[in-house]
Amino acid sequence: MIKEYSEKYNEQVKDLLVELQEHIVSIDIEKYNILTDEFREKYFAKIIEEINKYNGKMLLYTYHDKVIGLIVGVINNEEILEYDFKAPKRGRITELVVSKKYRNNGYGKKLLNAMEKYLTDIGCKDILLGVFGYNENAKLFYERNGYHIRMYDMTKKIYKA
Numbered sequence: 001m002i003k004e005y006s007e008k009y010n011e012q013v014k015d016l017l018v019e020l021q022e023h024i025v026s027i028d029i030e031k032y033n034i035l036t037d038e039f040r041e042k043y044f045a046k047i048i049e050e051i052n053k054y055n056g057k058m059l060l061y062t063y064h065d066k067v068i069g070l071i072v073g074v075i076n077n078e079e080i081l082e083y084d085f086k087a088p089k090r091g092r093i094t095e096l097v098v099s100k101k102y103r104n105n106g107y108g109k110k111l112l113n114a115m116e117k118y119l120t121d122i123g124c125k126d127i128l129l130g131v132f133g134y135n136e137n138a139k140l141f142y143e144r145n146g147y148h149i150r151m152y153d154m155t156k157k158i159y160k161a
Contacts (some may be wrong), residue, residue: 002114003057010068014044020097027134050074059114061107069098071111076128091119093129
């Protein structure tokens with residue numbers, strides 16, 4: 001069942017965020033991503049701050065009152081019209097995670113659909129999101145759900161030890 005975030009789920013939400021970071025750390029070829037002792041509390045606080053600052057929302061997928069997935073969406077920008085760029089009001093999905101043992105059961109898609117509805121309801125015309133370059137499963141998931149690549153970030157190691 002999808003429900004809006006409530007503080008009673010704080011510890012379960014933090015557990016999911018740690019699980020996501022552990023996954024990112026495990027697939028990071030350069031080993032830049034780490035999981036520190038501070039991550040759990042500080043990252044959670046950052047997400048709550050962004051939700052409050054950018055008219056966002058966190059939705060939870062619960063199963064028997066256990067949080068098995070979450071999605072966070074915020075307003076990325078109001079409509080922009082500048083000399084070199086025009087963009088509609090856009091939302092941004094900053095987090096989407098389903099606990100490993102519950103993946104491939106449609107929970108991520110349900111969370112994504114619910115967040116898309118929220119962002120549409122508040123007037124967003126586009127949704128942006130970032131996917132870690134080595135997260136092939138996430139890239140495929142988003143492509144299957146209608147998302148496409150607009151920009152690439154590229155990196156090159158220039159220091160050799």
